[in-house]
Amino acid sequence: EAQVTQNPRYLITVTGKKLTVTCSQNMNHEYMSWYRQDPGLGLRQIYYSMNVEVTDKGDVPEGYKVSRKEKRNFPLILESPSPNQTSLYFCASSLLPTSGRSEQYFGPGTRLTVT
């Protein structure tokens, strides 16, 4: 089944404790992206990647890191999480390297709480 998977689905952590949220897609997609969803703000892009070893900042990159060492994986790293990073996070992928021309497939989401 074609899908984007994220782990973990739920995570409660404390301020400053490094964490990684994994994202994997099995569709051989070029483009992958991370978003955060907050009430009243919609989805905001954190980072995106148009291919292996190519990453770029989205609208809200501060406090996050990403890497794209393999085509299928795009982990999101929070080196020192803070409470304002409490949010619902989505990974997405699309076939073409340009985000706007093809459908994006979304993972199920990771709900992160930082205390």
Add this chain to the structure above:
Amino acid sequence: AQSVTQLGSHVSVSEGALVLLRCNYSSSVPPYLFWYVQYPNQGLQLLLKYTSAATLVKGINGFEAEFKKSETSFHLTKPSAHMSDAAEYFCAVSDGRNTPLVFGKGTRLSVIA
């Protein structure tokens, strides 16, 4: 730069009534426009997309949207609401280049029996 405005953060309709969710966009180039739906505790899935072909776009689950360049609008409609349509709906715009897809803030649709 592109932007999207969704009018109404919450829309409530009766089962069987017309659904109309409004989306206006701003783009300096011909846009690519999308509607996504998010059911509770799930990720987003594509309802439909406009990519400069027909101005009336049909999507899944009986939804359709009409691209109106003169009004810079891409409103989503469904003739008859069903309880299963209750979800959050997001309009998104892209210039089709290497720039991020821009999402609206979403409209929550409630369907009343």
